[in-house]
Amino acid sequence: MLLFFLLTAGLPGQENKGxxxxxxxxxxxxxxxxxxxLYxxxxxxxxxxxxxxxNLGYVYELLGDYENAVKTYQQGSTVATLDKDIFYNAMGRCLFRLERFGEAEAQYDKALDYNPSNYAVYVNRANVRVELREYQKAINDYSSYLSLERSPQQETxxxxxxxxxxxxxxxEKARIAAEDAKRREEEARQKALLDSVLSSLDDVGEETQSLSAGTEGIEEPDVIIELVE
Known part of the structure; x- marks a missing residue:
């Protein structure tokens, strides 16, 4: 009986290994x-x-089930004591395919915070930043990968x-400069127009003052006309 118990006690582990x-x-x-x-x-x-x-997360990826892949990798990241960056990178990869680019970038940030030597993450984060139109940040990441990785993949x-x-x-820099020049040109044109109008208003004031000065010697009539009720 004791022998039977020992054998059956070992079955779950053996079954799991199988x-x-x-x-x-x-x-x-x-x-x-x-x-x-089986997984x-x-x-x-x-x-x-x-x-x-x-491995289960990767299977979901291969099957195109990225939502379940993300969930599985997330669970794995809480269980793992080492190599958490691998799970964060995998989550970022799946979120990228789901076009949830902001979330993917956050996972890549976590991967690099955990392991800055995982150089491949720089490429993945750069790809996300291209989608987010963060072009300068993408350039920085691609450049970091090329400078840090001894044998960079997809270098060309x-x-x-x-x-x-x-x-x-x-x-983009040239476009902004052209728009700025056009804006300054328009502002200068408007200012010149306003200055011209203001100048003409000053002239009108001077003419009015001249007319007033010319009537100072005229006396008002003594006849007062009553208002008609």
Whole structure:
């Protein structure tokens, strides 16, 4: 009886290990739909294993279920004691695909706060900032990645993006300068017009004063006409 108890006591862990192993195999074989229920069962049996949340979240990503991926990565970030930046980065990636760019940027900020050496996050945050039209910040992130990463991935594409963003900023700078010049020109035209009108009003005042001065010697008549009732 004691032997039977020891054997059965070990079954849950063995079963969980078997589920996880099989799920990992299916994931490596690019069969995420089949791996999904196994990871869900493995998570229920071992809810403190951050790797299960990481893989389950990735399966949801592969299946295009980004909402559940975000939820799973969020749960994993609360369980993990190490590598929290991986979960924050993954959440940012899913939120980006959901076009929730502000939330994605916040997750990338958290990832870099936790681990500034996770250089790939700079690229992801730069992509978000392009969508948010924060072009100078995007340039800073792309440049940081290229300067920090010894073997940068997609270097050609990143440098091309940097060139395009610089062009956009230069065009925006030129547009603002042109609008400012046009505004100052219009203000000068309006001021000249106002000055011209004010000058003519001064002339009218002088003419009125001259007319008043010319009537000082005229006496008023003594005849008073009564008002008619």
């Amino acid at each position: 589920l996880r192993t099989r799920a990992d195999e299916l994931l490596r074989e690019n069969r995420p739909a089949e791996a999904l229920p 869900i069962s493995a998570k229920e049996q071992n809810p403190r294993d951050p790797d299960i949340y990481r 594409e990143i440098r091309r993006m940097l060139g395009l963003l610089q062009e956009i900023l230069e065009e």
